[in-house]
Amino acid sequence: MLSLSIIGWIVIGGLAGWIGSKLMGTDAQQGILLNIVVGIVGGLIGGWVFGLFGADVDSGGWIFSFVTCLVGACILLFFVKLVSGRTKA
Template identity: 55%
Template sequence: MLALGFFGWVIIGGLAGWIAGKVMDDKKGLILNIVLGIVGGLLGGWLLKIIGVDVEGGGLIFSFVTCLAGACLVLWIARLLGARSRG
């Protein structure tokens, strides 16, 4: 199977962050959404590894879904923290 490694997670995470920005209707901008997507992808992969899911053998689609879910989670948390700091 395709082992993505760190750079694979960065590339797929960036794409997932861009898509997550569209899905979450986030207005942070392209660059920040990509960065948050990369962070979300790494976080999602790390969390799945902790609970025992084989993220390295999951394949490209599994990795993309993991990154997309992680990016949406990070964008949602960022939105909550932003609203809390303004409120």
């Protein structure tokens, strides 16, 4: 089993958070630090969601970890936009 280091999670989280913010139209409000946080929290959310569907998120590798973080980041940003009432300008 290949385990990701802290640096790996920061890199994957940052990329996933940045791409997720581009997809969700929130990139203008976020900096690099918030993109990393969104990606890492998105990884937790995505791991939980994929776990509900029976996916083995622990041994998925780098690409599956990135997809998990990206999906979770989009879910997180969707709910943040929903609660905050922000729309695309």
